[in-house]
Amino acid sequence: MYQYDEIDQALVDARVDEYRDQLSRRLAGALDEDHFKPLRLKNGLYLQLHAYMLRVAIPYGTLSGAQMRMLGHVARKYDRGYGHFTTRQNIQYNWIRLEESADLLASLATVEMHAIQTSGNCIRNISSDQYAGAAADEVDDPRPWAELLRQWSSFHPEFSYLPRKFKICVIGSETDRAAMKLHDIGLQLVRRDGELGFRVFVGGGMGRTPFVAPVIRDFLPTAEFLSYCEAILRVYNRYGRRDNIYKARIKILVHELGAAEFTRQVEAEHAHVKTLGIDAPEAEIERIRGFFAAPAFEVLGEDYPPPAPPVSTSREGGEFELWVARQVAVHKVPGYRIVNISLKPVGQIPGDASAGQMEAIAELAERFSFDEVRVTHAQNLVLPHVKASDLPAVWAKLVEIGLADANLDLASDVIACPGLDYCTLANARSIPVAQRIAALLQPKEAELGELKVKVSGCINGCGHHHAGHIGVLGVDRKGTENYQLLLGGSGAEDTSLAQILGPGFDETGIVNAVGKLTETYLSVRTDGERFLDTYRRVGAAPFKAAVYGEPVYG
Amino acid sequence: MAKLLTGNELLRGDVLWWTGAGWSLTIDAAVAVEDGEALLAREAVSEAVSDLALIDAERMDGRWRPVKVRERIRAYGPTVRDDLAIAGQDWR
Amino acid sequence: MGEPFAIDARALGDLEPDVVIGPEEDVRGHAALGNHRVIGLAFPKWRDGRAYSSARILRERGFAGDIRAIGDLTVDQLVFLKRAGFSSVAAERPLDAAVAAAALARFPFVYQRAADGALPAWALRHAQAEAAE
Numbered sequence: 094m095y096q097y098d099e100i101d102q103a104l105v106d107a108r109v110d111e112y113r114d115q116l117s118r119r120l121a122g123a124l125d126e127d128h129f130k131p132l133r134l135k136n137g138l139y140l141q142l143h144a145y146m147l148r149v150a151i152p153y154g155t156l157s158g159a160q161m162r163m164l165g166h167v168a169r170k171y172d173r174g175y176g177h178f179t180t181r182q183n184i185q186y187n188w189i190r191l192e193e194s195a196d197l198l199a200s201l202a203t204v205e206m207h208a209i210q211t212s213g214n215c216i217r218n219i220s221s222d223q224y225a226g227a228a229a230d231e232v233d234d235p236r237p238w239a240e241l242l243r244q245w246s247s248f249h250p251e252f253s254y255l256p257r258k259f260k261i262c263v264i265g266s267e268t269d270r271a272a273m274k275l276h277d278i279g280l281q282l283v284r285r286d287g288e289l290g291f292r293v294f295v296g297g298g299m300g301r302t303p304f305v306a307p308v309i310r311d312f313l314p315t316a317e318f319l320s321y322c323e324a325i326l327r328v329y330n331r332y333g334r335r336d337n338i339y340k341a342r343i344k345i346l347v348h349e350l351g352a353a354e355f356t357r358q359v360e361a362e363h364a365h366v367k368t369l370g371i372d373a374p375e376a377e378i379e380r381i382r383g384f385f386a387a388p389a390f391e392v393l394g395e396d397y398p399p400p401a402p403p404v405s406t407s408r409e410g411g412e413f414e415l416w417v418a419r420q421v422a423v424h425k426v427p428g429y430r431i432v433n434i435s436l437k438p439v440g441q442i443p444g445d446a447s448a449g450q451m452e453a454i455a456e457l458a459e460r461f462s463f464d465e466v467r468v469t470h471a472q473n474l475v476l477p478h479v480k481a482s483d484l485p486a487v488w489a490k491l492v493e494i495g496l497a498d499a500n501l502d503l504a505s506d507v508i509a510c511p512g513l514d515y516c517t518l519a520n521a522r523s524i525p526v527a528q529r530i531a532a533l534l535q536p537k538e539a540e541l542g543e544l545k546v547k548v549s550g551c552i553n554g555c556g557h558h559h560a561g562h563i564g565v566l567g568v569d570r571k572g573t574e575n576y577q578l579l580l581g582g583s584g585a586e587d588t589s590l591a592q593i594l595g596p597g598f599d600e601t602g603i604v605n606a607v608g609k610l611t612e613t614y615l616s617v618r619t620d621g622e623r624f625l626d627t628y629r630r631v632g633a634a635p636f637k638a639a640v641y642g643e644p645v646y647g
Numbered sequence: 648m649a650k651l652l653t654g655n656e657l658l659r660g661d662v663l664w665w666t667g668a669g670w671s672l673t674i675d676a677a678v679a680v681e682d683g684e685a686l687l688a689r690e691a692v693s694e695a696v697s698d699l700a701l702i703d704a705e706r707m708d709g710r711w712r713p714v715k716v717r718e719r720i721r722a723y724g725p726t727v728r729d730d731l732a733i734a735g736q737d738w739r
Numbered sequence: 740m741g742e743p744f745a746i747d748a749r750a751l752g753d754l755e756p757d758v759v760i761g762p763e764e765d766v767r768g769h770a771a772l773g774n775h776r777v778i779g780l781a782f783p784k785w786r787d788g789r790a791y792s793s794a795r796i797l798r799e800r801g802f803a804g805d806i807r808a809i810g811d812l813t814v815d816q817l818v819f820l821k822r823a824g825f826s827s828v829a830a831e832r833p834l835d836a837a838v839a840a841a842a843l844a845r846f847p848f849v850y851q852r853a854a855d856g857a858l859p860a861w862a863l864r865h866a867q868a869e870a871a872e
Contacts, residue, residue: 100848126694142721144662513716524727
């Protein structure tokens with residue numbers, strides 16, 4: 094993975110120094126809250142319901158063991174012993190003290206970590222595919238390009254006061270494991286006549302007005318991709334709406350101009366900015382690529398691809414076999430596997446990990462995964478390069494730390510935002526709803542198969558409810574919590590937006606409604622159909638009837 | 648129904664409640680404020696406590712119970728972590 | 740308001756702007772800007788960042804005079820203003836000179852090319868390779 098040189102380190106250190114100065118000016122009264130707040134937000138520090146929350150960046154979701162260990166140390170020393178991995182591959186701490194925040198950032202800087210631009214109206218963390226560098230279907234590893242974007246976007250002088258936040262995602266395959274088309278800019282690596290380039294999507298997003306991003310450029314040569322992003326951002330900075338916070342994302346601009354006109358403006362701006370020397374030279378691309386070269390894989394004799402482990406619909410077979418069948422994916426190198434670590438043990442808080450768990454995972458990464466661990470946008474973790482022969486040892490350790498649940502992409506693998514238990518923006522609690530749904534569905538989740546349930550506590554949609562096969566949206570209905578039910582969303586390459594099914598429910602009602610949806614699915618599905626496929630085939634009517642008791646036809 | 652003055656301590660972020668003489672970490676030490684807007688304006692000047700707000704609360708069994716669920720969770724702690732919440736308070 | 744803060748030698752602090760352009764205006768639509776000595780770009784509110792684009796565009800078109808940032812600005816925007824091509828700042832609340840100087844000196848490198856001519860990190864990293872070309 095990328096390693097800082099003196100330039101990267103100097104910039105992160107300077108940023109800590111700058112923040113420390115801003116904080117001391119604030120505490121001395123030389124800077125009022127109105128002017129300090131945007132500065133602390135630029136370093137990811139929010140005032141939430143109970144305390145300050147810090148969002149630490151995990152660039153494109155990639156961590157070393159030492160970095161994961163530092164995240165555990167931060168949890169112990171500066172927080173209450175745990176952290177929350179987010180739907181943007183970052184980590185959040187909920188109980189940070191402002192007076193300690195500069196020291197915390199300084200600690201992070203010693204392991205090449207920071208909280209730069211994890212909040213505010215600027216370019217946020219670049220997200221990517223958690224299987225990068227390990228997946229067999231990769232056209233090219235997206236992470237060097239994500240690193241180039243990280244550097245280009247950090248402290249960008251023209252784009253630090255945008256109309257609103259800006260999220261970019263880079264993937265390296267047709268398979269979309271990162272919800273790429275639901276980002277402000279989505280970049281997909283492709284080849285055309287052997288040449289590497291990007292398919293460029295602009296204007297995706299969830300929240301109040303969800304959109305699937307349209308393609309605005311079918312093929313962009315890699316040599317021009319930074320200047321092209323510069324052009325997109327300049328058009329957005331100049332013409333994005335600033336009159337209404339709910340209409341300020343680039344998706345609104347693309348929608349209001351229309352993709353064709355938006356594209357025309359970007360192409361015109363690009364024709365100009367690409368002459369300004371913005372694109373990094375080939376030498377820099379190669380330098381960064383060098384950090385992502387394949388680790389020293391052993392040459393292991395194995396049939397390739399390996400035979401799939403049997404996936405049974407009963408709980409026969411040992412726990413280990415069940416875990417392998419569910420959590421372990423095929424690696425591009427014979428003899429190796431991709432290991433998914435569920436952070437959704439039934440009964441626990443989705444996406445949370447204790448300091449002890451983080452430290453144990455750091456050790457697993459160092460011993461068994463070439464010192465690498467990844468964070469997924471589904472709030473889980475990945476050990477990308479594990480030898481098949483090491484799987485029993487890895488699993489045994491996960492059992493010991495309580496993270497051996499075998500539920501990847503199953504019904505109890507629920508995504509939930511922090512919700513009203515933590516977040517000032519929330520209208521309703523999301524974690525308890527997620528927990529109750531998981532508990533209800535877990536006994537039959539093997540039978541249900543792939544089912545992505547996503548719960549958001551407010552319209553901002555940090556739980557990605559628009560991308561859920563089943564989405565739950567918490568709202569405030571006359572001062573009480575109310576939950577809307579949505580169906581048919583997907584953040585994969587078959588991207589679609591979930592549609593609302595009918596009137597909302599209270600907490601118990603929404604859990605029961607989700608249960609009825611799964612019963613309907615089981616009674617209507619044909620062989621091999623996922624829940625999402627069944628919904629797309631039969632439509633909302635049978636589900637609506639089951640949940641609301643209406644006639645199916647009429 | 649009463650109004651309580653609340654905010655967050657600048658240095659630490661802790662939720663604070665106006666006691667009449669100063670600030671407390673516990674809602675049960677809060678007092679109903681009479682001229683809330685004037686008090687808020689006065690306390691806002693020092694900026695030692697940020698995000699000042701007046702919230703509605705009722706007395707129930709000798710304790711303060713904010714009217715809105717958000718304010719109850721803010722006062723008592725996350726509903727999903729008993730170890731990080733105030734014991735004996737029902738946020739529902 | 741006092742004398743504008745000078746970011747660099749192009750500042751003409753004793754002159755008023757020949758024109759003040761609002762953030763909603765298109766600098767490319769303005770005629771005859773080349774004749775001006777001081778162009779003001781307004782910041783009615785610090786969070787409205789459109790003028791950063793306007794300043795850069797003016798520099799890209801070759802304007803060599805004083806581009807002055809006018810409005811709701813603090814020392815915390817100074818580095819961005821400088822890199823975007825501004826040469827002076829007339830802030831609603833005067834800037835503390837010592838804090839301003841420290842802010843401008845704090846970041847020893849830059850990652851990306853902008854209007855100030857600073858070499859991006861990748862240019863420094865491959866200077867030898869570039870020199871060899």
